[in-house]
Amino acid sequence: MDVHFTLNGENMSAAADSSTRLIDMLREGCGIKSVREGCGVGECGACTVLMNGDPICSCVTPAVQARGCDVTTVEGLETDGELDAIQESFVTNDAIQCGFCTPGMILTAKALLARNPSPSREEIRRSIAGNICRCTGYIPIINAIEAAAARTREENTAPL
Amino acid sequence: MIYEDPLVPSTMQELQDMMAAHAGKFLLAAGGTDLFVKRRGGIGRGVILIDLSGIGDLRGISVRASDNCLEIGAMETMTSVSENPLVIRHARCLAEAASKVGSWQIRNRATIGGNTANASPAADTPSALASLGAEVILVSRGSERRIPAEDISKATGSSEIAPNEIISAFRIPLRENSVSAFGKIGLRSEVSIARLNLAVSAQVSDVMASQITNPRVFAGTLGIPARRCAIAEDVLVQNGFGACGEFCRALAELVDEAIPGRSTQAFKRSAIQALGEDVSSALLSRLKGAVM
Ligand SMILES: Cc1cc2nc3c(=O)[nH]c(=O)nc-3n(C[C@H](O)[C@H](O)[C@H](O)COP(=O)(O)OP(=O)(O)OC[C@H]3O[C@@H](n4cnc5c(N)ncnc54)[C@H](O)[C@@H]3O)c2cc1C
Ligand code: FES
Ligand code: FES
Numbered sequence: 466m467d468v469h470f471t472l473n474g475e476n477m478s479a480a481a482d483s484s485t486r487l488i489d490m491l492r493e494g495c496g497i498k499s500v501r502e503g504c505g506v507g508e509c510g511a512c513t514v515l516m517n518g519d520p521i522c523s524c525v526t527p528a529v530q531a532r533g534c535d536v537t538t539v540e541g542l543e544t545d546g547e548l549d550a551i552q553e554s555f556v557t558n559d560a561i562q563c564g565f566c567t568p569g570m571i572l573t574a575k576a577l578l579a580r581n582p583s584p585s586r587e588e589i590r591r592s593i594a595g596n597i598c599r600c601t602g603y604i605p606i607i608n609a610i611e612a613a614a615a616r617t618r619e620e621n622t623a624p625l
Numbered sequence: 626m627i628y629e630d631p632l633v634p635s636t637m638q639e640l641q642d643m644m645a646a647h648a649g650k651f652l653l654a655a656g657g658t659d660l661f662v663k664r665r666g667g668i669g670r671g672v673i674l675i676d677l678s679g680i681g682d683l684r685g686i687s688v689r690a691s692d693n694c695l696e697i698g699a700m701e702t703m704t705s706v707s708e709n710p711l712v713i714r715h716a717r718c719l720a721e722a723a724s725k726v727g728s729w730q731i732r733n734r735a736t737i738g739g740n741t742a743n744a745s746p747a748a749d750t751p752s753a754l755a756s757l758g759a760e761v762i763l764v765s766r767g768s769e770r771r772i773p774a775e776d777i778s779k780a781t782g783s784s785e786i787a788p789n790e791i792i793s794a795f796r797i798p799l800r801e802n803s804v805s806a807f808g809k810i811g812l813r814s815e816v817s818i819a820r821l822n823l824a825v826s827a828q829v830s831d832v833m834a835s836q837i838t839n840p841r842v843f844a845g846t847l848g849i850p851a852r853r854c855a856i857a858e859d860v861l862v863q864n865g866f867g868a869c870g871e872f873c874r875a876l877a878e879l880v881d882e883a884i885p886g887r888s889t890q891a892f893k894r895s896a897i898q899a900l901g902e903d904v905s906s907a908l909l910s911r912l913k914g915a916v917m
Contacts (some may be wrong), residue, residue, distance in 0.1 A: 466630045482628035483652075483674035483767055484667040486833040506662045519704070519733040526734060527654045529631040530678045573729065595728020 467525055470531045473541030481528035487521075488512045488579070488625040491538065503597070504566040509595035513569030514538050520573045520593070522524045539568040542575065543599035548619075558609035562600035568594045574610045582618055586611065628667065631674040637682050637793070641766045643675055644789055651675045653791065655700060656734035659743045660729070664773035683738070683793060686711055694796040699738025703727075703750075706737055711766065716797050718805035718824045720806045725809045725822075728852070738792040741777060744784040744850060749822055752843040753779070753807050756824035759797045765790040788890035800839065803828045806907035808900040819894055821846045823876070823900040827861060829912055838863050844876070844897060847883040854879040857901075866909050874902035 468481045472495060479494030491497040491514065503511035505524050512524040515537040544570035551574050554560070561567050570593060577584055577592045584592070589610050590603070600608060632651075634640040644651060651673045659886035660668075668674060677890060683700040686709045693713070695715045697706065705803055706712055707724035716867055726749050740750045741761060752759075755775035763770050763786060774795070779782045786792065805826035822845040830836035840861040842854040846908050876897045884890050 466633075481631065483631045483672060484628040484664075484669075486657075486661060505665060506728070507658055509732060510728065513730055516733075519878060520730045521733050522658075522730045525656075525731075527631065527656045527657045527661070527676060529674065529676050530654070530657070531631060532633070532679075592729055593732045 466529065466533045468529055470533060475535060479528075481551045482510045483529075485528040486597040487514070487516075487523035487526040487531055487536075489522060491536070497540060501565060501568065503565065508595075508597070509566075510573065510593075511566055513572050513596060515576055518576060518579060520576045520595075537572065537575075537604050539571055542571070549575070550617050551552045551578065551610065554609040554613035554616065555606070558605050558612055560601060560609035566596055566598040567598075568574070570598065570606060574613065577610070578617060580612050581620075582614060584610070584614060592599050627896055628670060630674045631676055633679050635679045635681075636679060637768060639762065640680060640791070641737055641764075642674065644791075645766060647675075648789065649796065653677055655736040655742075656702065657669065658731055658735045659739060663721075675737075677791075679905045685725075686713070688799070689796070692796065693799050697737060697795045699792040699794055700736050702740075702766050703732035703735045703737070703841050704729075705739075706750075706873060707732070708711060716753075716757050718807035718826060718897050719753040721795070721807040721808070721821065722749045722824065725749055725807070725811075736875065740783065741795075741850075742773070742786060742792055744778040746778075747820070747843065747846045749807075750774075750849050751755060752822055752845035753824040754795055754797070754853075754854075755843040755851035756826045756841040756852070757797045758800075758826075761792055761794060762794045762795045763787075769793075771796070773791050774857070775853060777849045796831060797806070797842075800826075800828050804828070804882035804908050804911045806911065808903045808907070810896045810900060815908045817861070821896050821900065822903050825861075825904050825908060827908070835901060841875075844879060844883075847893070849878060851885055852879065859878045869902055869905045872905060873898040876901045 466480050467610050469478045479490050491500050501511040503509035507525040509520045513520050514523045517535050551571050589607050632643050654674050654676050684698040686697050689696050703723040703726045706718050712720045732882045740748050759774040762773040807823040807824045825842050827840040828838045840858040842857040859876050860871045877894045882893045
């Protein structure tokens with residue numbers, strides 16, 4: 466069947482059968498390669514996307530359940546070629562080494578900051594518990610999310 | 626596409642018609658977090674996925690005054706259950722159990738219905754539901770039956786749910802002056818299938834808890850999803866929440882009885898006593914808020 470949904474703000478339609486997972490539909494049907502398959506069983510978070518703003522593992526989500534939903538991948542975070550504050554912060558805080566975990570990590574961080582603009586380091590740690598990074602040891606990632614939160618708060622309170 | 630098209634019912638009637646028309650050939654999908662892990666290589670040729678996510682009647686959390694109960698739709702997620710103010714107020718141990726499932730990503734998808742239907746002995750919410758005295762509402766074409774949450778799965782991996790039935794909701798009786806708490810020990814703190822969990826609920830007469838009535842003590846991950854500990858309940862009735870040592874010894878006996886000779890017996894014996902202490906102290910600190 467054809468699944469109609471919104472992908473990064475644009476109307477999209479892609480084919481899905483009973484076995485199609487959301488990750489397959491995004492990668493093969495929509496050409497979104499930032500969504501990566503690590504473990505394939507919901508444990509590593511490399512396949513994280515936002516569905517109606519909530520982080521989910523696309524490797525254990527039936528594709529058909531995206532119908533009518535807003536799906537966001539990192540491609541949807543850039544505006545007019547400019548990186549999102551969280552993306553920039555990952556670069557400046559050395560939170561990216563091999564980069565495999567990065568798209569999923571950034572999307573989880575995006576969802577966290579949308580709900581909680583001033584998370585504590587413990588809240589950040591807890592929210593990214595489902596995103597596994599084998600390279601960085603997490604500290605630079607937590608620093609990056611904390612710095613992005615601070616920058617976003619400043620921008621939001623700065624006089625126009 | 627080599628597999629069948631999925632089906633997307635939007636009402637219970639449509640769902641039941643589809644289940645009847647494709648009997649023996651369908652799989653129900655709630656959040657998919659168990660289903661797509663078990664069927665990692667694909668759900669199988671000729672098998673039709675019936676998606677429950679479009680059925681509004683399977684959602685909602687509300688107090689049903691007529692039945693004096695809290696009703697939770699089977700498709701509510703662990704995130705919504707753990708954050709819902711009615712669940713936090715009337716079924717605290719269930720909110721706690723849901724908040725301890727998997728990662729944020731998993732909690733956003735995993736449903737309370739799927740957790741019980743999957744019948745894993747390591748699931749987190751069945752012991753909480755059993756301790757609250759919840760009933761599981763099972764619906765099939767033209768009929769509805771209710772069974773106590775603790776009776777839904779009496780053996781590993783099998784459940785009382787018939788192939789033509791679905792869990793539509795859970796009903797939790799509202800009991801006056803009640804307190805409840807849940808504890809879990811996993812291999813990792815956030816992303817873990819429970820290695821052991823414990824849920825306790827009871828009614829109390831006053832803030833000193835001088836009299837405890839209807840205690841319900843259930844442990845998870847001792848061979849079945851929810852195993853009752855009658856001796857620990859007797860200890861609570863006789864001695865209140867203060868007699869922590871005796872309460873914990875009763876829990877250790879439950880482990881010996883449930884999994885004699887298993888490699889995990891020694892670990893679980895000491896782990897359950899630590900959980901017993903945590904849960905007792907949470908219950909004591911909640912007494913004040915419980916007495917109306
Ligand atoms: C990484 C990871 C970590 C996890 N951690 C935990 C944890 O800490 N604690 C824990 O308890 N679980 C955990 N789980 C297991 C899983 O997330 C839960 O059991 C979840 O609640 C299952 O719900 P679901 O909606 O995803 O079910 P699905 O996968 O959609 O369905 C599971 C089964 O139940 C059936 N089913 C679903 N809904 C109904 C219904 N309403 N009526 C009848 N049958 C139905 C389906 O047909 C299927 O057979 C984890 C899973 C993963 C992948
Ligand atoms: S690939 Fe989905 S969680 Fe690992
Ligand atoms: S940067 Fe390599 S896995 Fe995170």
